[in-house]
Amino acid sequence: MNARLLPYVLILPVTLFLGVFFLYPFVLVAKLAFVGSEGLSLENFRDVISYWKFPISLKNTMLLAAVVVPVQLALALLMATMVNRMEKGRDLVLYIWTIPLGISDLAAGIIWLAIFEQSGFLNSMMTGLGLSDGPVNFLSYQNPGIVFLAIALAEIWRATAIMLVILVAGIGLIPKEYYEAAEVFGASPWQRFRRITLPMLRPSLQTALILRVVLAFEVFAVVAALGGTLFPVLMGEIYAYQFDLQNTNAAAALALIVLAISVVFTLIILRALRVPKGATI
Amino acid sequence: MFSIKSLAATAAILFTTAPLQAEVLFWSTQARPVEEAQAMREQVLSGFEAGVDYQPNEDGPWLTRLQAELQAGSGSIDLLGALHGNFSALDPETLMDLDDLGVASKSETFNNLAKLGTDSLQYIPWMQASYIMAANKEALPYLPEGADIDALTYDQLIAWSKAVHEATGEAKFGFPAGPKGLKHRFFQGYLYPSYTNGVVRTFASDDAVVAWEKFRELWEHTNPASTNFSFMQEQLLSGDAWIVFDHTSRLAQAFNERPDDFVAFPAPSGPTGRGFMPVLAGIAIPKTVTDAEGAKALLAYMLKPETQIATLKATNFFPVVDVDLPDDLPPSVKAAGAAVAKMSAASDANPGLLPAGLGDKGGDFNRVFVDSFERIVLARQDIRQVLDDQKGQLAAIMEETGAPCWAPDAPSEGACPVE
Numbered sequence: 158m159n160a161r162l163l164p165y166v167l168i169l170p171v172t173l174f175l176g177v178f179f180l181y182p183f184v185l186v187a188k189l190a191f192v193g194s195e196g197l198s199l200e201n202f203r204d205v206i207s208y209w210k211f212p213i214s215l216k217n218t219m220l221l222a223a224v225v226v227p228v229q230l231a232l233a234l235l236m237a238t239m240v241n242r243m244e245k246g247r248d249l250v251l252y253i254w255t256i257p258l259g260i261s262d263l264a265a266g267i268i269w270l271a272i273f274e275q276s277g278f279l280n281s282m283m284t285g286l287g288l289s290d291g292p293v294n295f296l297s298y299q300n301p302g303i304v305f306l307a308i309a310l311a312e313i314w315r316a317t318a319i320m321l322v323i324l325v326a327g328i329g330l331i332p333k334e335y336y337e338a339a340e341v342f343g344a345s346p347w348q349r350f351r352r353i354t355l356p357m358l359r360p361s362l363q364t365a366l367i368l369r370v371v372l373a374f375e376v377f378a379v380v381a382a383l384g385g386t387l388f389p390v391l392m393g394e395i396y397a398y399q400f401d402l403q404n405t406n407a408a409a410a411l412a413l414i415v416l417a418i419s420v421v422f423t424l425i426i427l428r429a430l431r432v433p434k435g436a437t438i
Numbered sequence: 439m440f441s442i443k444s445l446a447a448t449a450a451i452l453f454t455t456a457p458l459q460a461e462v463l464f465w466s467t468q469a470r471p472v473e474e475a476q477a478m479r480e481q482v483l484s485g486f487e488a489g490v491d492y493q494p495n496e497d498g499p500w501l502t503r504l505q506a507e508l509q510a511g512s513g514s515i516d517l518l519g520a521l522h523g524n525f526s527a528l529d530p531e532t533l534m535d536l537d538d539l540g541v542a543s544k545s546e547t548f549n550n551l552a553k554l555g556t557d558s559l560q561y562i563p564w565m566q567a568s569y570i571m572a573a574n575k576e577a578l579p580y581l582p583e584g585a586d587i588d589a590l591t592y593d594q595l596i597a598w599s600k601a602v603h604e605a606t607g608e609a610k611f612g613f614p615a616g617p618k619g620l621k622h623r624f625f626q627g628y629l630y631p632s633y634t635n636g637v638v639r640t641f642a643s644d645d646a647v648v649a650w651e652k653f654r655e656l657w658e659h660t661n662p663a664s665t666n667f668s669f670m671q672e673q674l675l676s677g678d679a680w681i682v683f684d685h686t687s688r689l690a691q692a693f694n695e696r697p698d699d700f701v702a703f704p705a706p707s708g709p710t711g712r713g714f715m716p717v718l719a720g721i722a723i724p725k726t727v728t729d730a731e732g733a734k735a736l737l738a739y740m741l742k743p744e745t746q747i748a749t750l751k752a753t754n755f756f757p758v759v760d761v762d763l764p765d766d767l768p769p770s771v772k773a774a775g776a777a778v779a780k781m782s783a784a785s786d787a788n789p790g791l792l793p794a795g796l797g798d799k800g801g802d803f804n805r806v807f808v809d810s811f812e813r814i815v816l817a818r819q820d821i822r823q824v825l826d827d828q829k830g831q832l833a834a835i836m837e838e839t840g841a842p843c844w845a846p847d848a849p850s851e852g853a854c855p856v857e
Contacts, residue, residue: 210809
């Protein structure tokens with residue numbers, strides 16, 4: 158085989174796969190979003206944006222991402238550094254920390270529901286310890302703060318590991334020589350972390366953040382399990398349009414809005430964490 | 439990793455739903471819980487000689503595959519089982535006319551609904567249910583003085599829930615306001631008919647304001663976690679709720695597990711009677727059917743009295759044809775059957791019909807009521823203002839679909855007006 162052609166032949170299956178199962182459906186969805194009752198129009202977008210729950214679900218989605226992602230970033234960095242320092246049992250710890258990754262997000266939501274609900278584990282524990290007289294309704298419309306906290310906790314528990322694995326791989330790539338040199342010059346651990354680990358980790362951080370932020374805008378099952386109808390998010394509204402209202406066009410329009418938000422944030426992260434030209438590890 | 443996961447899931451779905459050639463594929467939205475689906479297969483469908491591949495699904499996937507087959511012009515689904523609302527969202531053109539089968543329900547009302555606005559039967563009524571009230575027996579001592587549990591009024595229900603609340607310190611009325619809960623049916627078939635003698639015409643009337651005020655009062659004594667409740671049998675069994683409203687089959691588990699602990703009773707009445715509403719499921723054959731003869735044979739089999747009784751035991755949905763009910767029925771069926779019978783026979787009964795003629799706007803219609811609930815009760819917005827605001831949405835739906843009024847609204851010529 159011609160050596161110049163070989164790479165193209167090798168990526169052909171993947172390209173075809175993406176074309177058929179991603180690009181083609183995407184074009185169809187985009188088309189659906191712009192088809193109104195009288196041909197091409199922005200009618201669907203007007204409909205979904207003017208619905209009274211749209212601003213609330215937009216705000217909730219953003220707020221959740223803004224709270225969850227930084228906490229996850231900090232936790233993942235901490236955990237990755239710890240794992241990296243371990244000599245024994247490194248793999249075991251890593252496996253345990255990544256267990257939540259293998260659990261579907263709905264299952265994760267239900268696990269946390271079992272903890273927080275009225276007859277759940279938290280309530281029985283508090284009653285057992287004599288901290289409360291009777292079961293408390295944590296997840297009720299009267300406590301929007303606690304509902305938010307429960308969702309944020311479940312999300313942090315569930316999805317920190319995805320950043321962790323990327324960062325662990327990234328840290329592993331940083332040459333030991335930098336650290337040795339820094340130690341020779343008397344750099345403290347904190348200085349080494351700030352001056353070596355963080356800058357060298359940029360490409361991994363970029364990937365981890367993009368992946369996590371995009372996933373945060375798609376949050377759905379955990380919210381549905383814990384918040385019910387109390388905490389509307391964009392993805393939940395898309396589901397409602399598609400399956401409750403059977404309005405595929407409006408669902409497609411809202412999906413494109415979520416896509417647009419994801420693209421904007423991806424660009425921001427790409428720009429903010431770009432690796433300067435010529436710089437390599 | 440995600441793509442591998444989803445591939446595996448897809449493969450699993452493909453293998454489990456791969457149609458077995460000889461069997462009739464029964465594609466259903468009913469009897470979804472595993473136990474019910476298993477009971478359908480083992481006790482109801484096993485008597486059908488050709489064999490049945492019974493596949494229950496959530497509404498979304500159910501519709502998605504059906505539409506894919508209809509759009510492709512060929513398919514492997516032979517028989518459709520779903521609620522009236524599922525069918526009315528379909529284009530009647532996509533379903534076979536079933537008049538020549540010679541089977542129908544004993545209720546003319548149901549048969550008319552099954553025509554979906556055309557001149558011929560688009561689906562055959564299959565089974566029916568309703569919504570009732572149920573209570574933990576521990577709540578009975580708190581019934582207001584002089585109140586008859588089989589003829590409660592909304593005021594008495596509120597007083598009862600209040601008494602329980604004060605005595606136990608917990609709000610113990612339970613309402614299925616969760617994401618999968620059927621709260622909209624309570625407003626459409628129970629609260630509105632009982633207070634306004636209508637649903638659409640009276641949506642924003644002064645009587646409707648009173649109805650919502652009453653519901654707000656009841657909400658004071660409703661378990662605040664109700665916004666997460668969808669199957670009230672769970673909260674009855676856990677004790678989180680003592681007095682509840684729900685679909686008969688969503689209460690069944692409580693009665694079957696602990697028959698001596700709970701009572702079922704009719705829905706309460708308001709100034710304009712005791713509003714209540716049926717649930718109707720039907721069977722249809724899509725135009726893209728591969729085995730039309732097999733599908734028709736299975737349909738006829740489903741309507742036989744023996745099959746209907748087996749279906750009742752399996753799903754807690756009642757027969758739509760004349761049958762003699764045996765004595766060995768599960769406790770849930772006995773309790774629900776008695777409550778529904780009392781409700782229908784009540785002197786102030788005000789039966790409503792299922793929304794008809796809304797086409798694929800059924801979901802939008804429900805959303806008007808759900809949104810009103812969320813704004814009035816959860817967000818505590820001004821009732822008059824919310825109703826006037828939502829009224830516009832309702833009127834737009836009625837005008838767009840041209841759906842005429844259904845009971846208890848007075849009949850209309852053309853689209854049902856929102857007054």
